[in-house]
Amino acid sequence: MNEWLVTALIVFPVAAALVVWLFPWSGQAAGSLALLAALVEVGIWINALTRFDFGGGLDLEQQREWFGDLGVSYHVGLYGWSLWLVGMSVVVLAASIAYAYWTGRENPRAYFGLMLFLTGAIVGVFSSQDLLVFYVFFEAMLIPLYVLVGVWGGPGRLGATITFVIYTMAGSLLMLAAIVAYGVQRGSFDFAEGGTSDNHWIFLGFVIAFAVKAPLFPLHGWLPDAYRESPAEVSAVLSGVVSKAAGFGFLAIAVRLFPEPANDLQPLVLGLATAGLVYGSILAFRAPDVRGVIAYSSLAQMSLITIGIFSLDDLGSTGAVLHMVNHGLVSAALFLLAGAVERRTATGEFARLGGMARGRPALATVLMATGIIALAVPGSSAFAGEFLILAGIFGDGWGWAVAGAIAIVLAAMYMLRLISGVLHREVGAAVPDEALDLRPAELAVIVPLVACLLALSAWPAAITEHLSF
């Protein structure tokens, strides 16, 4: 049973996607079916959580030969830390599917099927234990995203998808070359069996692919368009979940399989990440619209997570994992809120927004709560994550930690600007008086995400004490 649990987590949503695609459901039926499947997926994950043994390393493992002559096998399993990433993903995906169900999308069968397929692919990324399996899921994730943005996105969607795909695939193909170079001669692509390598070029192939996906400065060119043009819930998935594939890659592949190159090139990665952290924060502060702020803050937060991982220190990695879960939930909630605001005002520009708090207590409360967690107020889970990351990096040089601390101050600035730009000041030109407060259905989608964040804030040890690397 335990052996099949991870495979079930991957296959169940894909099977549900096929069911949604193949039968002539009505839009309502397709949406509810997809939501039900997403919730069952969360249930499967909780089941996996209860069965998980946090004492050892890899658990819930399954291995089957795929093509033996090159030593490739279907090998999946979870570490203590990747289990939490999977949990965050299935929760965010369920919320996104619920949000789309509430908003309504054209061609619902295609849409919900793709969302479910994406769920399966993402879980696959976080649970793969073989480089080729990892690559397969990593790419499989791109396929539904391409369509989700390209078909259901905003007016500039075609340009946004092309940039997104070309950036990502250029990175991925480098990774494919790196995988070939890593595995062909040692005859195994397995994380555990393959052993470590000291080849700097192969290491760089992986790092560039992940740096595009995260994204890290200066490979973030696709980010603003993709996050602005996607439907709100797809942006939530992109920034909340998909970017964490890079975090997984850094932690499980780049640092683990290439200890020596990771050590040698640590200053390079840290330098880029620090630059991205400060640059992203400043851009977020300057962004003219809600999504711009969240998008660039995502660049900054992923840089911070990368700093945590490349501190090459258990404390930093623990912080990075906690912060990945945090940021996934925070940015998903923020993007969904941005979607809710855009639905009411048809714009996301601060110049035409403002004053939405008056008469809309639910929106004000939820946005405030999420924003305050995002800016890492002491006592929040984001604070715990950032603190651990800074503590981890401090050992490598206090300069990195200072840069990180400055960026946290900047985070407070841009989040407060976001909150006040939407909620406070005088009523904006685009805000009609009849614009409703958050509806119960919207609350039912966003409040669980915020509740998860509050729970983590109260008890961050749930994750930090239950990690096995």
Place this chain on the structure above:
Amino acid sequence: MDTPSVDWFAISPSLALLAAAGVALLGAVLVPRVAVREFGAVVCALGFAGAGVAAGLLYWKSPEATLEVAEAVSRDRFGALAQMVVAGAGLLAVGISYGQRTRRDHVGEYFALLAAAGSGMAFFVQATNLMTLFLGLEWFSICLYILCAIEIDRVSSLEAGLKYLVVGSFGSAVLLFGSALVYGATGELEFGAIASAIAEQDLVNDGLVLAGLAMLLAGLSFKASAAPFHMWTPDVYEGAPTPVTAFMSAATKAAALVLALRVLVTAFPAEEELWTVAVAVIACVSLAWGNIAALVQRNLKRMLAYSSVSHAGFMLIAVAANNELGAKALLYYLVPYSAASLGAFGVVAARERELGQRVTLDNIGGMGWERPVLGVAMWVFMLAFAGLPLTGGFVGKFYVFAAAYDAGWWWLVVAGVIATAISLYYYLAVIRSMYMRMPAELQLAPAGGSPPREALLSTTVVACMAVTVGSFFAVEPLIDLAEKAAAQLPF
């Protein structure tokens, strides 16, 4: 002179198809006109199915490679596996051809020629001497020249036929001249004997042998449409009836590449320093030229033609690797590639019949939503061409890269990776047109009426999709087949 003993079983795949061609030709005359299309299609399909079964038996019953019929054809698993690919491609091509509006008085000949072309290819991949090589090549080429020009009412079909005839004959002539030079230098026709003659008589640096080798390689590259010998490809692929294009892009390429590997490995092991580099260069040129030219195409058939040039490049990387892994990679790659290629041209054929005009990136706008099955299938084929996971195209590319890396050609891996990145742009352009742009937005005239429903064509396309995706999950059995076949080549 003694009559050589003939192992009929060894050439049974060719014979099955030849018989089908004969019956179909008789049917064209004897069967009433209303039923001639059905009769021809069924006979042709039976011929390909029979050839496939015969090739399967041949594979099963030939654990040792032997030379048969006066050492003119080989009976081995390598050839048998290639015959299975050709037979499968032919079978699917019949499914695509059935609904084609070929004139009633030509349709019997059409299916007869299709079977005859398949027969020639089945013979060609078994060839082990320069004579049978040339015989097989002309056998299927002549059938294809006529097939390209069979829609005589269309100028572009005639043009395609003529172009293919002229350029193809030039290619054949080059190959024949090369064969003559090799024979002149070594005094041998059979591939193995050529290899030993080169070794024994110390002809490694002999000018005649080298010139002959180069010309052989060029001749085969013409047929495989590898750049810079591909000039005919876009015009012919565009002008020829779409089912014929589909068949050529899958089967001709498969046959030419498989035989190229066989000739190079069995006849010229002594020259391997030279030909591996030559093949690697041709591969790179094909990758570059095919992909860059495909970027600017609006016509879908031309785009797919250039894409097939670039795939010839990928498969030549496997040939250049010159190891068992490379042979395995080539044989594996052919399966998803052929299926995707046939399927993609099948979708083009469907759209062509619906609109009655050339299919371009513009007039497939919104097609994915109108015809969901074909749309999803086209998705899968484009992903397979681009080498993305969940299709066999990914595993094929992976094997090709692995083989090249194993042989020490790391820069070929890099070239392949760059080519793949470029190719994504135009493969995804097809998806973009089909799903992300609506006919209204593109201001197209409505196609009018409901599209003709062709159950057989849709079934064929779905079958192609099943093979493309299935080969991703069932890698092990396919690789196992390829491994046993590759083991019979003298690496």
